[in-house]
Amino acid sequence: MTVPTDGTAGGNGTEGTRWYDADAGPLVRPYAMTGGRTGAGPGQTRFDLIALVSPDLSQSRGRAEESLLGPEHRTLLALCRAETRSVAELAADADLPVGVVRVLLGDLSEARYVTVNRPVPPAALPDVRILREVIAGLRAL
Structure with a gap:
């Protein structure tokens, strides 16, 4: 998935919404890996x-x-x-x-x-x- 350069989500009708791919960090948080x-x-x-x-x-x-x-x-x-x-x-x-x-x-x-x-x-x-x-x-x- 790519992040549009204008910060919008693209042509899915949710203009102005930002997608945070690589900038969001790992999808699984550390506490989930260790069971808390x-x-x-x-x-x-x-x-x-x-x-x-x-x-x-x-x-x-x-x-x-x-x-x-x-x-x-x-x-x-x-x-x-x-x-x-x-x-x-x-x-x-x-x-x-x-x-x-x-x-x-x-x-x-x-x-x-x-x-x-x-x-x-x-x-x-x-x-x-x-x-x-x-x-x-x-x-x-």
């Missing part, structure tokens, strides 16, 4: 933007079972199958808001379609002082 949910379900943690998502290969599922998923779920699964991606990359490649992707990944994770590898927490990383001492020792060699 805005966060992870109980017992689920919030996904970090840099968490890596990959398909769960321990589960053998047929196409018929995957066809019960919504189109957005299937899109995320297809992107994960191509290569392991971060939550931020999935959101960008699927052209979905990050909040929606987090909710959908929560569904997929709970159903064991995907595995999510969370980043190492800062407390588990070595102390900066120790790293500086190692660098200084290497330079001394």
Whole structure:
């Protein structure tokens, strides 16, 4: 459908009415894709933007079972199958808001379609002082 340059709806008798095709945004609003949910379900943690998502290969599922998923779920699964991606990359490649992707990944994770590898927490990383001492020792060699 094209938008007339004069802003009218064309020859359908509704002169002066504007059609908003591409400018209106997506036809399905984010809350409709997630069933009105805005966060992870109980017992689920919030996904970090840099968490890596990959398909769960321990589960053998047929196409018929995957066809019960919504189109957005299937899109995320297809992107994960191509290569392991971060939550931020999935959101960008699927052209979905990050909040929606987090909710959908929560569904997929709970159903064991995907595995999510969370980043190492800062407390588990070595102390900066120790790293500086190692660098200084290497330079001394």
